Amino acid sequence: MDTTINPRPVSAGVEPHLHGDLAIWFFIIAELLAFGVFFVAYAVTRAFNVEAFNAAQAGLNLNLGALNTVLLISGSWCVVRSVQAARADLQVQAVRWMAVALACGVGFLIVKVIEYRAKFAAGLTMDTDTFHMFYFSLTFFHFMHVVLGVCVLTILLFKLRRGAYGSHDVHGLETGAAYWHMVDLAWIVLFPLVYVMR
Amino acid sequence: MSSTFTTSAARNIFYGGAVFSFLLLLALTFRTEQVLPQRDQRAQLDNPQVVAGKRIWENNNCIGCHTLLGEGAYFAPELGNVYKRRGPDFIKAWIKGQPTGAPGRRQMPQFNLTEQELDDMVAFLKYASEINTAKWPPNIEG
Amino acid sequence: MKYKSQAVAKPYFIAAMGLFVAQILFGLIMGLQYVIGDFLFPHIPFNVARMVHTNALIVWLLMGFMGSAYYLVPEEAETELHSPKLALILFWIFLVAAALTVIGYLAVPYATLAKITGNDLLPTMGREFLEQPTITKIGIVIVALGFLYNLSMTFLKGRKTAIASVLMLGLWGLAIFFLFSFYNPHNLVKDKFYWWWVVHLWVEGVWELILGAILAFVLIKVTGVDREVIEKWLYVIITLALVSGMVGTGHHYFWIGAPEFWQWWGSIFSALEPVPFFAMTLFAFNMVNRRRREHPNRAATLWALGTGVMAFLGAGVWGFLHTLAPVNFYTHGSQITAAHGHMAFYGAYVMVVLTMISYAMPLMRGRAANSNKAQVVEMWAFWLMTVSMVFITLFLTAAGILQVWLQRVSDTPLSFMATQDQISLFYWMREAAGLVFLIGVVTYLVSFFIKGEERAA
Structure with a gap:
């Protein structure tokens, strides 16, 4: 709980600096804890039912999952570029990068909905079997995070356009960016764990 | 940092x-x-006896001593599966026979239920016992 | 006390303490009925004693929350209460309604009470903790609306601090989720499912906002730590509470007919519920360690620290003990649940109300703090109640473990009543600890009447 409170502009000192607000880092830790426990539960359950899980897993659409991975990693990259641009007071670039990041996020949601529709059309639900319970729970929990992340990015985009961020202040921007990276990170664990690992 | x-x-x-x-x-x-x-056996709710039985259950505050699907007070036995444990006749006779008056033992009040009400109660407990509770309780004792 | 109108909190606190005594007395009756089954039968059957025990608790905690809010909001908003008169009228309505309801429980059989209060018109009675006649429930809603109107007007016209905002949000949530008590479908599964939207979303949801706000308020006052520091920690803690607690509702949906995905969702999210309570403990101790002044009311500080620790133990640790579905399969509806319930309610909600009373009562009586002598007695009361509650919890836990073993795990399971006979020793010990708790309550009340040198407010 011992945190030094700095003035809001980013300190340029040599001291290591945690970007984004400390509050978002508590939130991120809590979120990763929830995801982490869910992942461990999945892994342990799978270890006891490897064959059933492998059989059910074969029905997943790896291509759509991979496409979504690309979209999220690209989105994270764009957010990084946007923050860098904002720090350098390049407002136009910052807005553009953020808009592309937002598009990646929305793209993820669209791809996910397509994937879900195919699953529902095949009559698969959370209650089909244990694998699908995990598949739908984990991906939907993550889906909700992307929805929230898209809302955050939208707010950041509007604030960037209003010129709220620049070399004088990127605190809020970095805070939102940190959350988006967490959403990305969770997917980077989720995708191999649920889609790829056999 | x-x-x-x-x-x-x-x-x-x-x-x-x-x-x-x-x-x-x-x-x-x-x-x-x-x-x-x-899972919830809702078709049984078309039977007016089940609905009436639930009202009798509530109006006599049965939950104040018993548990139903594990929720309630922990003073008297679980009744979610009592239909399976004891059967309809035992349930009716038991309710009619209260209180036992055995000294020092836990006592259940006499609720003065009519024969009709007793049947409603049994219908409700039968309905409760058929809800899919994910195999709870662990054994018939509740 | 900065604003005259804050004094309306006083009758609320006094009534709360009166109901507290009633709650404990009926708890002792029940405890004795656990071992001497026909004690007071048929005059006070167990179910009646239990209704009085639990409903008195709920009502006195609500009284405590209301009193705390009437004290806290004007001070935070830096303005007089919108209408002190309304607050007093609502107090009497609430008290009379509560008294009539308790008289109803004790005077006539419950079925008769249901009949004369017209339960058949809108049946809401006969469900655990929501046993109040429908008209009482409507009365509670009316009182709550008047209360919220009064405080919201006060809040809106004054300074909007984080603490007051969080408290108001918690109180509105409390009123809104109470509305689910009017939904009583014939379908038993749906009945139980939404019943938890009152019970769980109260105690593991919006009440935690109220708890956090009251605790933060008292900590600012007794430690002198910057408001800014306390408020941002408050937000972090209640964020953790809601993120874990909302979906954590699922830990009640394992065995009542709800779909089985709840076993995973409920286990995982409720397993995180100890985190905010642990954070709250760290928070309270940190703020006290960083204090910038020595507040003369040391008893209030003790209560505040105690709230953190006991809420973590009771709600956090004892909750976690049986929250995972594979464990809960065996412990569901056993004395383990009772053990958790006792310590969680005491540690989180009883103690936070007593914290507020301990802080605000001397100020309303015109002094910064009670005399040293009175405070020493109050601290004795703190330890008597807290230690005896720890023992009540331990004895019930032991009873619960044995019960689960004999009745549910063993190859030759005993019946419910045969099991109860086997574990009666623990019920006797629980009753003895309960008596010590009563001594603690009496000591607590005595501390209000002890004179001695006091410091002016």
């Missing part, structure tokens, strides 16, 4: 997190409502 920690960020995260969590609960509730018809 230094960091910035502001009230406004903490507040925004709180509101965002609260709305997010509530929406998640609503989504899971929506899914629950979709699945319930396969």
